[in-house]
Amino acid sequence: MGLNIDELVDLTRWAKKTGADGIYFQPIEPIYASNQTLVQLKKTKLWVSNKQKALARKKIDELIKIKTKEGFIINDLDNLKKIKEYFELTQVKKTQKRKHCAIDLTTLFIDPLGKISFCPSYPKLNSLNKYKTQAILYSKNALKQRKIIRNCPKAGNCLSTCVSEKNLLQLIHLFLFLNK
Numbered sequence: 001m002g003l004n005i006d007e008l009v010d011l012t013r014w015a016k017k018t019g020a021d022g023i024y025f026q027p028i029e030p031i032y033a034s035n036q037t038l039v040q041l042k043k044t045k046l047w048v049s050n051k052q053k054a055l056a057r058k059k060i061d062e063l064i065k066i067k068t069k070e071g072f073i074i075n076d077l078d079n080l081k082k083i084k085e086y087f088e089l090t091q092v093k094k095t096q097k098r099k100h101c102a103i104d105l106t107t108l109f110i111d112p113l114g115k116i117s118f119c120p121s122y123p124k125l126n127s128l129n130k131y132k133t134q135a136i137l138y139s140k141n142a143l144k145q146r147k148i149i150r151n152c153p154k155a156g157n158c159l160s161t162c163v164s165e166k167n168l169l170q171l172i173h174l175f176l177f178l179n180k
């Protein structure tokens with residue numbers, strides 16, 4: 001985001017012009033399957049620097065306006081506001097209630113080599129080239145990971161694309177949005 005804050009609104013306008021159904025914004029996270037930490041990521045130019053914070057706040061507020069008036073942006077409003085918290089542009093609101101993640105019951109990521117994972121933030125499980133899906137999903141390792149995921153510390157504030165926590169109303173909105 002540090003490199004393209006200025007382009008967020010133009011990108012949205014451009015995507016709309018092309019006839020796309022919508023656009024989803026995903027804040028940058030530490031590189032998947034690497035040892036990079038969030039602290040390290042924050043030191044790169046991909047993060048929002050202190051100098052850029054006012055501009056980033058302004059651009060995300062513009063996205064919120066577009067979302068409110070025109071729809072088109074798939075992130076729900078709460079998710080866009082959380083992006084401001086994520087980049088420390090506003091004070092982080094402490095999650096009121098303890099939340100649990102159930103990504104392992106709804107989503108499955110399969111990488112080009114056939115390796116399965118429940119969530120990009122967690123280690124991959126075995127490969128479909130070697131084992132049947134059921135065997136991977138109910139392996140000892142997978143069951144152990146599911147327990148950890150259930151109590152993931154990010155639950156309630158997760159911004160990962162397509163896995164960000166949604167309540168029932170948000171899911172209905174998303175369904176209607178994608179089927180209009």
Ligand code: SF4
Nearest residue numbers: 101119152154155158
């Ligand atoms: S809360 Fe987010 S990061 Fe944590 S397991 Fe669920 S989807 Fe993954």
